[in-house]
Amino acid sequence: MSKTNPEKNAYRYEILARQITQLIEQGTYRPGERIPSVRQMSKQQAVSISSVMQAYLILENEGLIEARPQSGYYVRPTSEIKLPEPDISTPSLDPSHVNLHDLVMMIMNDSSNPRLAQLGAAMPNLELLPTDRMNRIMSRLARKADKGTHQYHFTPGLEELRVQIAQRTVNSGCQLSPNDIVITSGGTEAINLCLHAVCKPGDIVAIESPMYFGTLQIIEVHGLRALEIPTNPRDGISLGALQFAIEHNPIKAVLTISNFSNPTGSCIPDEKKKDLVELLARYDIPLIDNDVSGEIFFTEKRPMVTKAFDQNGLVMLCSSFSKDIGPSLRVGWVAPGRYKTEVEWLKFTLSAATATLPQMAIAEFLESGGYDHHLRRLRREYARNVAQLYDAVTRTFPPGTRVTRPSGGYVLWVQLPENVDSLELYSLALQGGITLTPGYLFSPTNQFYNFIRLNAAAWSYPIMGALDRLGDMIVELAGRGKA
Template sequence: MKNRYELLANGMASEIRAGRVPSGSRMPSLRQMMAQHGVSQATVSRAYYLLEEWGLIRARERSGYYVARGASLGLVSSQKSNDVTIEGKVDISTLVFSVLEAARHPGIVPLGSAFPSPQLFPLARLAKSLGHAVRLVNPWSTVVDLPPGNEHLRRQIALRYMAMGIPQSVDDIVITNGALEALNLCLMAVTRPGDVVAVESPGFYAALQAIERLDLRAVEIPVSPETGLDLNALENALNTHSVKACWFMTSFQNPTGTSLSTAKKQALVEMLTRFDVPLIEDDVYGELHFQPEYPIPAKGFDTQGLVMHCSSFSKTLAPGYRVGWVSAGRYSSTVQNLKLMTTLSASIPAQAGIADYLQHGGYDKHLRKLRTALRNQLVDMDGALRRWLPPGVRWTKPEGGYFLWLELPHEVDAMELHRQAISQGLSLAPGPIFSASHGYRQCIRINFGHPLTAKIEGSVKILGQLLETASES
């Protein structure tokens, strides 16, 4: 049975989502709500807090609460095959920031973290490469290494593409400040304010934030934890919406961990080629595969230069160095110019240091060790979840990356579970931050990128207790 504040919040949410309370309207004051519903101030306050967490209302200092812009848009959760959320403005950042800020406090167990354990990286050996490279840096590199970036590094990256069997021109590779900048630059290169972008649902919240920042519109394409992106739903969207770009993660998708099969990747590229729609491919987890070979990205099937393949060293080698890249195909010159116009250049010493490490530091040996560690940690986390979580919680085991997507019993609310978990000293990544329509309220993302210590196992046990309590209420 729901609490009074939840019932009150759900009633108001229904009115807002149905469009019966226009965007920008001022919500009734706490006193008005207390009188109208015969409840306490605490009940109204908690109801408004829930509505704010759901992204339906926004607080204005000394003015009260107002219905959020676009709160009535994007009503479909897109969890069923062929469902496509209607295109609309994205308003996700406040929700994401509130969740991420709560998880930053010292001592919080990072089950909701987006990063693996720093202990998994060869930081000492990388520092040696950085020191060696810095001593050899030519003063003219401040000019020479402007976009597209350090030539030595770009050649090392090109060699890795060649090893995958999808050779890329060194001239098409642009070095960026991490993969996130690469993804944002690609989005800027192919869209203008008001354009429609197809994104995954659930999908990477930074894609939603980029769409929000650039005043674009999102159409959500459902992702199955078992089979990945729904290509039939995508084709429907391409036929019914003026889609200018797609932003997809085809391998070890964040948050579900799922991957498209090789055949589906090829079909995806062929479909987008027919519609002449560019694909921004986020492949930051591709090197973290548990199978013998790197899963060929969608870029491997691109013959028209439509796929902009983005990746970085942040998830595999050097999280703090912020060095990423994009092989941008026909858009490489535009991306390069946008890089010059925005942040000018990635760190020149960091580029040189990583280039030296790739050539002399044993990167592939490190990757084999990293993959083994993550695979073992997946087994350990899977065991802990089976020991401590109640029946009714479901998840699938990915073949790479370090995320698990948990589907919770229907009566559990992920945002409320997140708040309770933070109060118990552990973080979760609740489903609503991965959807423009704030769906997936019965889902959470769990990180297995950290070794299963006694503290982390204890946190999984606490999570199980919170879920049991929520299921009983």
């Protein structure tokens, strides 16, 4: 792995983050005070803007500083630094089959029950999505639609939409042409197609640990084996561990959610993304990177995507509009690099085409500029809701709890005291009218029995009440057996 500062064996942004931490600890920068802006710090320390951004991101995730819109970065008041984050995961060194479908389907069933307080499923907040706008666009398009609109739009999908997507990806560091993109029925289909294109049953895929259970289900359905790689809830997959795994196993693909992972919210810093892509290029292994939450960032700048560093066509970048425009539209996409022919063929055999009207509506929404305006509000609201949920967890959950501080997305990953089993909690919560997502779902080898994932997309009095009740249940379970 190439580090930018070999003497100290650490990245520049890590060194800078450590220096600022020291300055905070020794009282040079005091709680509530503004620290130098990204630009000032970059000049002061003679490092790049992106290194300063990464350092600030680390400090934000550690809860040491906070970004205040239009104002800058501030040292958080010490009383607000409450709970540590979960440590890097330590999964087994062996690949394993996935067998989670019964549990997943049971929990998915509860997640669509309107009588339950939904603290689990990572569904977006419909109040914050541009549903009225999309309805208006779709009604107008439907009224003026000619017969041609109702014809198949075979793979690679609607050209107008692919043009819009290619233009947007420039913000994340890519130079894609519309011809590099294949429209899919949601991000789920995109990942399905990628795995199908590069693996056959029995093959080993390396995954972040924990990994979104929908992806684990795709691995299960394709009869693949998952090799879980230690992953830090802050800056993602361990490259050292990944390299070790590659040297000891015939890995056929690597799966990451490099920007705002579900469930940890981890974000791989841009310099490390480059190293990840270069590492896999050395071994000629494809990287399937899922960027469904990439637009939901709380920092100043959108993080880049791994595809931006792809010189060899090995990165298969997947995304969708489910989290930020509407999950029911079922529109996603993939830039499959050198695997485009296989992906297009598989798309044709699996579903022939993606529904046309939603593609047209999204293309129009993007072209109008409405998407950027909407995203700015969505990011603000999600950042606030995540902070509210974080505060509620720190207030109501017992000592021994650890929780992530994501800088994007809208889920929190909570590590409960060791004697709390998340499935036992799940049953208890269900009786009390609450659902959550137990940690069991995120690992084929039960790495996370005492973790839960909470959805922070919406914040309301009923949700606050449900969280208080959940906190009481956890306190009760954690206290069991103690005199």
